[in-house]
Amino acid sequence: MIQYSWLIPVMPALAYAVIILFTRRSKALSAGLSILTMAGCFFLSVGVFLEILKWDPSQPYPNLSWVWLHVAPWEAHVGVMIDPLCANMLLVVTLVSLLVQIYSWGYMHEDERVSSYYSYLSLFSASMLVLVVANNYLQIFIGWELVGLCSYLLIGFWFFKPEAADACKKAFVVNRIGDMGFIMGVITIGMVFQTFDFAEVQKMVTDGIASGVYDPTKNHYIAGIAILLFCGAVGKSAQFPLHVWLPDAMEGPTPVSALIHAATMVAAGVYMVARTYTLFSADPISMDVVAWIGGFTALFAATIAVAQNDIKRILAYSTLSQLGYMIMALGAGGYTQGMFHLTTHACFKALLFLGAGSVIHGVHNQDIWKMGGLWKKMKITAGTFLIANLAIAGIFPFAGFFSKDAILDAVKESTVWHHEILYAAAVFTAFLTAFYMFRLFFVVFLGEPRDHHAYDHAHESPLSMTGPLMVLALLSVCAGWLNWPGFDGYSKFVHYGDAKPAEFDWTMGWVSVGIALAGIALAAGFYYWKTFSAEKMAEKFRPVYLLLKNKYYFDEMYGWFVQKVLFGLASILHWFDEEVVDDGMVDGTGWLNRKMGGLLSLTQTGYVQNYALVIFGAVAVIFLLVSF
Amino acid sequence: MTEVPVVHFLYLAAVLFGIGLFGVLVRKNAISVLMGIELMLNAVNINYLAFAKYWGNGNLTGPVFVVFVITIAAAEAAVALAIVISIYRQLKSANVDDAHNLRG
Numbered sequence: 001m002i003q004y005s006w007l008i009p010v011m012p013a014l015a016y017a018v019i020i021l022f023t024r025r026s027k028a029l030s031a032g033l034s035i036l037t038m039a040g041c042f043f044l045s046v047g048v049f050l051e052i053l054k055w056d057p058s059q060p061y062p063n064l065s066w067v068w069l070h071v072a073p074w075e076a077h078v079g080v081m082i083d084p085l086c087a088n089m090l091l092v093v094t095l096v097s098l099l100v101q102i103y104s105w106g107y108m109h110e111d112e113r114v115s116s117y118y119s120y121l122s123l124f125s126a127s128m129l130v131l132v133v134a135n136n137y138l139q140i141f142i143g144w145e146l147v148g149l150c151s152y153l154l155i156g157f158w159f160f161k162p163e164a165a166d167a168c169k170k171a172f173v174v175n176r177i178g179d180m181g182f183i184m185g186v187i188t189i190g191m192v193f194q195t196f197d198f199a200e201v202q203k204m205v206t207d208g209i210a211s212g213v214y215d216p217t218k219n220h221y222i223a224g225i226a227i228l229l230f231c232g233a234v235g236k237s238a239q240f241p242l243h244v245w246l247p248d249a250m251e252g253p254t255p256v257s258a259l260i261h262a263a264t265m266v267a268a269g270v271y272m273v274a275r276t277y278t279l280f281s282a283d284p285i286s287m288d289v290v291a292w293i294g295g296f297t298a299l300f301a302a303t304i305a306v307a308q309n310d311i312k313r314i315l316a317y318s319t320l321s322q323l324g325y326m327i328m329a330l331g332a333g334g335y336t337q338g339m340f341h342l343t344t345h346a347c348f349k350a351l352l353f354l355g356a357g358s359v360i361h362g363v364h365n366q367d368i369w370k371m372g373g374l375w376k377k378m379k380i381t382a383g384t385f386l387i388a389n390l391a392i393a394g395i396f397p398f399a400g401f402f403s404k405d406a407i408l409d410a411v412k413e414s415t416v417w418h419h420e421i422l423y424a425a426a427v428f429t430a431f432l433t434a435f436y437m438f439r440l441f442f443v444v445f446l447g448e449p450r451d452h453h454a455y456d457h458a459h460e461s462p463l464s465m466t467g468p469l470m471v472l473a474l475l476s477v478c479a480g481w482l483n484w485p486g487f488d489g490y491s492k493f494v495h496y497g498d499a500k501p502a503e504f505d506w507t508m509g510w511v512s513v514g515i516a517l518a519g520i521a522l523a524a525g526f527y528y529w530k531t532f533s534a535e536k537m538a539e540k541f542r543p544v545y546l547l548l549k550n551k552y553y554f555d556e557m558y559g560w561f562v563q564k565v566l567f568g569l570a571s572i573l574h575w576f577d578e579e580v581v582d583d584g585m586v587d588g589t590g591w592l593n594r595k596m597g598g599l600l601s602l603t604q605t606g607y608v609q610n611y612a613l614v615i616f617g618a619v620a621v622i623f624l625l626v627s628f
Numbered sequence: 629m630t631e632v633p634v635v636h637f638l639y640l641a642a643v644l645f646g647i648g649l650f651g652v653l654v655r656k657n658a659i660s661v662l663m664g665i666e667l668m669l670n671a672v673n674i675n676y677l678a679f680a681k682y683w684g685n686g687n688l689t690g691p692v693f694v695v696f697v698i699t700i701a702a703a704e705a706a707v708a709l710a711i712v713i714s715i716y717r718q719l720k721s722a723n724v725d726d727a728h729n730l731r732g
Contacts, residue, residue, distance in 0.1 A: 606731025608724055609661075613653050 001047035002062045006080045008044050008090060009133055011037050013126035019119040030115035031105050034122045038098040041125070045090040052087040053493070063135055063199070077197065081135035084494045088339065089132045089271055092346045093264050097125045099468035100259040103354050106464030107255055107361060117157060121259070124150035128264050132271065137186045137196040140272060144182065144232065147265045148175045154260060155252040167248035174245040178235015185228030192225070202278040209282060216283040223283035229276060230290055237269030237323045240297045244555055246320055250312040254357030257312060262319050262353050263346035270326045270342050277335055277496050288417045291331025295411075295422040298324030300552075302432040306439070307548035310366050311356045314440050318392065319349055321429060325407055328422065334410030335496035341403035343490075344479045348391040348399060351472035355385040358465050359444060362458040363451075370451040371444045377458045380466045382445045384473040389441050391476040393434035393516040396509070402480035404430060405509045409502060430512055434519030442527040637678035644671035658712045658722045662705060669701045 015037040023029040055061065065079030082090075101121055108114055127150055131143025149172075156168030186196070193201045205222065208214035216222065233239065238246040249261050260266070273280060273290065280286045301320035308314045322345050329338035358381040359374060360366055375382040391398040394405065408430070411423045449455035460466065483490035485504035492501060525531045538545040547553070603614075644667055651664025673694045680690025712722060719726050 601732050604730065604732045606728030608727065609653050616649065616653070 001044065001051050002082060003064075004044060005048050005062070005082055005133070006064060008041050008048070008094070009080075009126055009129035011041055011126075012122040012129065015122040016119050016126060019115060019122065024115045027109060027114045030118045031101070031109070034118040035098070035101045035105070037122065038094065038101050038125060041129070042091075042094040042098050045087070045094045048082055049087045049091055052082055052084055060199075065135060076138055077136050078139050079135040080133040081198070082133065085271075085274055085339065086132055088343060088494050089267075090129070092267075092343055093125070093128050093132060096263040096346055096350050097121070097128075097259060099350065099471060100255045100354070103258075103357070103465050103468045104253070104255040106462045107357055108253060113157070117154075117253070120150055120153045120157070121256075124154065124260065124265075128268070131268055134275075135198055137189055137198070137201075140275070141182065141186055144236065144268065144272075145179070147260075147268060148172060148179070148236070151175075151249070151260050151265055154256040155249045157252055157256070161251065163248075164251040167245075167251040171245040171249050174242050175235045178232050178242050181228045181231020182233075182235075185225050185232070188225050188228065192221075198275060201276075205278050205282055214282075220283055220285060222279055223286040226276070226279045226283070226286035227289055229279070230273065230286070230293075233269030233273055233327070234293065235269075236272075237266050237327065238297075238320055239269070239293050239324065239327060240300055241554075243297060243301065243320050244551075244558060247313050247316045247551070250310070250316050254312065254353060254360060257316070258350045258353035258357070261316065262349040266319065266323055267326075267342050267346065270323065270330065270338060273327070273330050274335060274339055274496075277330070280330070281333070281496070284415065284417075287331050287333065289331070291328050291411070291414070291416040291419070291422060294324045294327030294329070294331055295425050296324070297321070298328060298429045299425045299432075300324075302429045302436065304548055304551050305436040306432060307545055309368055311359065311368050311371075311440065311444065312353075312366055314368075314436060315349070315352050315356055318352070318433065318437065321433060322349065322392070325404065325426065325429070328426065329407040329410055332407075332411045332414035332416050332419065332422070334407055334414070334502075335499065336491045336494055337403070337406040337410045337502070339494050340483055340490050341407055344391070344399035344403040344476075347472055347475040347479050348388040351384060351388040351469060351476055352392070354465070354469055354472065355381050355388065358461040358469065359385075361461055361465070363454040364457070365451070365454055368440060368443045370454055371449070372447050372451075373445070373449040373455065374458060375445040377455070378445075378460045380460060380469060384466075384469040385445065386441065387473045387476050389437050391480075392437055393520065394430060394512055395516055396513050397477075397480065399476050399478070399480035401509065401513065402483050402485075402504075405512055406483070406502065406504065408508065408512060409505050412505075412508075413502075427512070427515060431515050431519045434516040435523045438520045438523035439527055442523060446528055634678055634682040637674060641671045641675040641678065644668075644674065656723050656725060658715070658724050659709075661724060662708050662712070665708075666701060666705065669697055673697055 012034075015034050019030045019033060023033060052061070061081060061083040063079060063081040065077045067075045068078050069076035101118070104117065104121070108117060111117065124147060127143050127146030129143075131140055131147060134140040134143060152168045152172045155171055156164050158164045159168070189201060190196055193204055195201060205214070209216065214222070235242045246261055246266070250257055252260075280290060298321045301317045301324060305314050305317035305321065308317060322341070326338045326341050326345070329341060358378065359371065362374070362378055362381075363371055365371070387398065391400040394400040408423065408426055411419055411426055416422060481487075483501075485506070488501035495501075526534045526537075550556070648664045648667030648669075648671060651667060652661050655661055655664065676690045676694050676697075680687065680694075684690055715727055716722050
């Protein structure tokens with residue numbers, strides 16, 4: 001099966017081409033082609049996974065590679081490298097993509113441009129898979145940029161809405177800022193190591209450190225490279241300070257939010273850090289940077305989520321926060337823990353978004369304060385949403401419990417600078433996560449309906465939508481059991497180097513469940529039993545409330561920066577370009593030419609006798625020169 | 629009888645050449661310019677013949693060249709006059725200063 005693994009990224013790309021070229025007019029054909037292709041990829045991924053499961057770790061993992069560019073003496077490769085990390089990602093990406101595509105039919109089949117939508121979804125899947133199977137830095141960069149493009153196309157799918165048009169541009173531009181660092185990192189790697197291949201670079205770094213040639217305590221340039229690469233992850237995985245595009249990306253269709261901005265594309269940053277872990281773990285400085293940015297993002301986003309009123313925005317900030325957890329885990333040395341949380345998070349976050357989509361489909365609204373009491377009307381949606389909530393809050397025995405507590409343990413045991421502060425922040429974030437997620441649940445699904453018109457109209461979604469919800473709900477319950485302490489199936493499969501499965505601290509596990517339950521209880525106090533009043537709290541702490549609601553005014557700050565500083569600088573340069581370059585140099589050269597020509601043309605008087613005089617004068621001069 | 633020194637012929641030729649040059653550069657009428665050209669050509673002829681007689685040792689190269697020059701001067705005068713007549717027909721004037729279309 002592994003020899004066919006190259007088909008996994010290729011098939012969706014072909015589906016994209018076929019849809020664009022041939023099946024545009026037929027919505028059903030395009031959707032069917034896309035879904036079937038994705039199903040094929042999923043089954044191939046399962047086959048690949050099963051083979052890798054039985055692989056002997058002492059043998060090198062399969063690495064198929066083809067040359068696509070030859071600039072002597074260097075060759076650019078495109079290839080497929082399947083190791084456990086990759087096999088894990090293949091399963092996640094193909095499964096979530098398949099479920100989202102099936103769901104999209106139920107959600108969007110009335111839209112006129114659904115064929116284009118499915119073509120973009122296929123292109124996105126192909127790009128993400130190219131990124132995941134990459135065996136060298138250039139290929140991962142190609143996939144990186146392609147997923148950014150597909151994100152732009154999909155966020156801006158309803159481009160006639162000005163908010164969507166703005167959002168897709170914002171996503172792409174902010175991503176690009178991170179990519180600048182990423183490109184610099186990739187180029188530096190090419191210059192320093194003379195190769196872009198992951199395995200070769202990894203070997204050079206480990207050999208360099210082992211032989212003492214490279215001493216990380218004295219020479220920090222590998223940390224520099226790692227931080228440059230991390231800039232890309234900050235952009236792609238929406239970490240602080242490049243987090244601003246993700247909430248706006250909610251302007252896209254909800255299945256897109258589920259696929260791209262919850263489960264796969266934003267996970268690409270985490271995946272990239274894991275792939276290049278040798279570079280990151282070589283120097284504690286890069287690990288500290290990664291861990292702190294992750295931890296800060298986690299807490300920062302969670303505080304904002306508490307004050308949001310749009311169902312998708314709450315989920316977007318939740319995604320930011322959970323991505324922060326993953327990045328923090330990687331920075332704290334928790335390679336396995338970070339990737340495990342990526343896997344479980346993909347399940348329950350996709351479920352949350354698809355559930356939100358189901359709700360939006362039912363009430364035609366995204367404001368949670370116009371919802372309420374939907375449990376009675378949308379039982380499957382509500383039930384699966386509750387399961388996802390329990391998972392994300394980290395309640396035993398749902399998926400989030402195992403992955404989140406593994407991360408907390410990793411941070412506690414790590415050697416990151418002041419990791420105890422990070423640990424405290426992470427635990428508080430867990431409390432906040434439980435609080436705002438259940439705030440969402442209580443307001444939307446329980447209590448009394450707030451908008452009776454919307455409530456009356458609400459209905460359960462069709463099977464094409466509830467089916468994926470149920471599959472994901474099942475996974476949200478069971479996925480955590482892959483790494484049940486003692487069994488440690490996941491840790492034995494996906495690990496860095498010779499790392500042994502970490503000890504699971506059951507005491508802390510129960511403490512975190514307690515903290516999560518406290519968060520849920522507080523949310524119930526505010527929004528279900530109504531013992532406390534949210535409005536009074538908001539009034540009493542109005543400045544804090546406004547700060548959180550307006551996302552710490554970061555959009556306004558960036559807007560000011562772009563408007564005043566960037567455009568100011570741009571107008572100065574524009575002036576320079578117009579006045580000095582255009583007028584001075586370009587026009588000036590012309591002017592100079594004409595003036596010189598004018599001077600020279602004075603010799604052409606038109607009088608033959610003047611010419612004869614000049615000839616005679618020249619003869620006289622030559623005569624004098626010759627004779628003296 | 630004492631010989632005429634060769635230098636006297638050269639002086640004569642030089643003076644004639646100078647007068648011819650003056651005519652070419654200064655005179656306004658096109659025919660006067662042509663007359664100046666003829667004068668210059670004949671001055672050159674005198675020069676050649678002077679040298680041929682005094683220092684030629686009977687070599688006929690000088691006089692032969694002079695015959696060539698006379699012939700060409702005649703041909704050139706014919707052509708030049710034809711051109712002057714053409715210009716006169718266009719410009720209604722034989723003044724060289726009026727033929728300045730190539731000014732620029």
